[in-house]
Amino acid sequence: MKYELFYWPGLQGRGEFVRLAFEEAGVPYVDIALVPGEGGGADAIMRVLDDPKLARPPFAPPWLRVGKQLISQTANILLYLGPRLGLAPPDAAGRTWAHQLQLTIADFVDEAHDTHHPVGSSLYYEEQKREARRATHFFLKDRVPKFLGYFEHVIERNRGRGPWMIGSSITYVDLSMAQVVAGLRYAFPKAMRGEMRKYPRLARLHRAVLARPRIRKYVKSGRQVPFNTTGIFRHYPELDRPVR
């Protein structure tokens, strides 16, 4: 089966949650962002978005092309890929739980994005800096502790062995969770320095994901785009303040 991932070039964004699953599984995939010429990059994405004849058009990247099927929405892509990549629990209830956690991560990711775009995604950050400062204050003070406290508790309640969120084996949810921790640390280094001490299990999960041989290889490969200020997690020094 040939897997093709469509996502904008030049940023990690939501595509990275899918890339990490392929990389950890060691399953080959075509990253359209890295394909040169007309068959790749933003052109390839726009060609699909502008195609008026697609029976089941995606709303926005990322999407996965598998044969003729296009699968969009990050959590939906991972729901589909999880069992196929060996990164989902074996039982139906476990898979529903994994998807539930992934959707909660997606909610948190949306809120992290909205810190720099509280007024609207059709405006630049520079056009909503004032509102972004206020939104980020409450995100760091109220939402980060609520979400991270919840995820820490999920790991604590997991009866499996190891640092993972579900059972005793790594799943795509762990990869996404580690990506969120990494993103928060990049965007808010001052705020997260003290904050992460409250979540030792999440910190351990993050280290465990980074220590996976295939993830290490991916990070060193030069293929991973560094975090930058076009993605979901953005470092704007004026927004990063220690949480009181």
Added chain:
Amino acid sequence: MKYELFYWPGLQGRGEFVRLAFEEAGVPYVDIALVPGEGGGADAIMRVLDDPKLARPPFAPPWLRVGKQLISQTANILLYLGPRLGLAPPDAAGRTWAHQLQLTIADFVDEAHDTHHPVGSSLYYEEQKREARRATHFFLKDRVPKFLGYFEHVIERNRGRGPWMIGSSITYVDLSMAQVVAGLRYAFPKAMRGEMRKYPRLARLHRAVLARPRIRKYVKSGRQVPFNTTGIFRHYPELDRPVR
């Protein structure tokens, strides 16, 4: 199988998307919001949220209790219920497509919510009115046309008969889509009056859902909470302006 829906009393909120599926299917369910005494209402929800021993705790309502399993996240609940209520496509690719649409609806619903809470959900609307006015302007001008234009196109591309989004039978996605149209019309009557003329297929879908015998019965039952300013869709006259 006994189905119990846990959601806050007094508002439609995200619980309504699940209620509409049960109502259309004619499948009995316990709406915990309507159960009097300690076993129901907000108390019953808080008891679950405050239970430190749950192996798989939900982050927030709504959730569904089926036996010992708790299933949370609105789209995840509908993914689970869809086939069981006869409200999902029969094939795997169709179910993935339905879920993808539901997640896109969920994104739109989040943005509709954020019009009155752009700074943060831990503050009251009154504490972020200024930002809400600016956010709503761009929501109505840029996001409503983008999302509704997309959903209109999905109906147009559907090769099935009838007014539906997928195939020739109603699915849970149609119920949710109609709920969003209803919510937008309640929240922004001035803005939506002209805007909805651009989306005749969505308007038809909305009418078709309201004409379903069991949905009519539900709307007239007195059990459906009216839209109000504690839900996702809120009517604040100062935010509702015709779209230019």
